[in-house]
Amino acid sequence: MHAIVVTTPGGSDALVYTEVPDPVPGPGEVLVDVAAIGVNYTDVYHREGRYPLQAPFVVGSEGAGTVSAVGPDVTGVAVGDRVGWVGVIGSYAEKAVIPAAKAIPLPDDLSFESAAAVLLQGLTAHYLTHSVHAVQPGDDVLVHAAAGGMGLLLTQMTKLRGGRVIGTTSTDEKRKLAREAGADDVIPYEGFADAVRELTGGRGVRVVYDGVGAATFDGSLASLGLRGMMALYGAASGPVPPFDPQRLNQGGSLFLTRPTLAHYTATREELLARAEDVLGWVESGALNVHISRRYPLAEARQAHDDLEGRRTTGKLLLIP
Known part of the structure; x- marks a missing residue:
């Protein structure tokens, strides 16, 4: 499969589109055929080394797609399920392994692009407005x-x-x-x-x-x-x-x-409760998701340059 790999942290030229072995799900994990990937400032921080990761690594922490295989000891998630995720490193790829506990079920009529565009930022906005300071x-x-x-x-x-x-x-x-x-x-x-x-x-x-x-x-x-x-x-x-x-x-x-999202989705119950609110509002039209630009996966460098250059509004997506 193809993925965006960082070997040495740095500028956008550190993002290398390359071929890597297909990942294999281990215990408690599922393999997903990735349909859409969210681009976020967290990805920039990882690429730069501001939030250090063990190199080499596949960038990205948000996406959506279809489960194509499940590892041992997985319950509640099956092959063919439509899922999204946040906070899972390795998302800038054609296939991604994610913990089953982080797989967020998607409504049938919600597109993969909408899910990848709203989950990380939507859940963040939810905990900020509902928990950090519950707006009155x-x-x-x-x-x-x-x-x-x-x-x-x-x-x-x-x-x-x-x-x-x-x-x-x-x-x-x-x-x-x-x-x-x-x-x-x-x-x-x-x-x-x-x-x-x-x-x-x-x-x-x-x-x-x-x-x-x-x-x-x-x-x-x-x-x-x-x-x-x-x-x-x-x-x-x-x-x-x-x-x-x-x-x-x-x-x-x-x-x-x-604050950080991980601490406000510390349990699966909290993760799913916030996701249910956010995805429900998108479905009902109460929450509008503005997708600014879509890039082929191979153009991840350009997506980062545009994001950092403040040349965008709304959400950026990578499409494998």
Whole structure:
């Protein structure tokens, strides 16, 4: 089979399209013929070595396809099942082995592309808006990169829960997409903390969902109201430097968390409960999945270049 392999971490040229042996499922695992693969910033971090993996490795942690074989001791998943997954390294490939415990059953009328486009970011948006800070009706919420794949889903889920969304974007085209997703106000990054204070009558927001990191961190803290929550779920612009926790006191007894999806899908029951919500909303039309671009698997380098160059909106997919 063909896969995208990283031998030495680095830039996008570290992604090598090559032929590798077909994987074989072991105990508790299933083999999937991959139909669609999600491209995420986590993949960039793995490729760069920011999140180190044992090299060589096949990149990617999200996808969807059809089970073609099952290993020993597998129950509840059978050959022919349509499944999706998140958090399983080795997804940039024509075939992938995943733990049966991480196989998410897909509704028959949900396309593989929609599943691969929504699972990782949809489950992340779910735990952020339902668990890290459970948005309440009337809450003012700041969503950074509101026209990106995560931002569009965060905006929609915040609106489903009755919150008011202030989104940041960098272009007029992205501003339009954020408004179409339900953002109440869309502002540029420059001076966003002052704009947030003005839009909230000086109160600040209840929560900031920040996947940008270093470039927005200070402004995000300054945007929070009394006892506000800073949810730093990513670092697209680079990691946040160490800082004095006393700033949280000075800002109004603020909360800061650096969550990750694995800790909010720690059991299969929690994984399936969140997935049922997200996939159900996609099926019903309550949640719109915006697929920006599709690339052949062999063009993974271009997908990473476009993602890092901020030339995209919505979700990027690789198609084997």
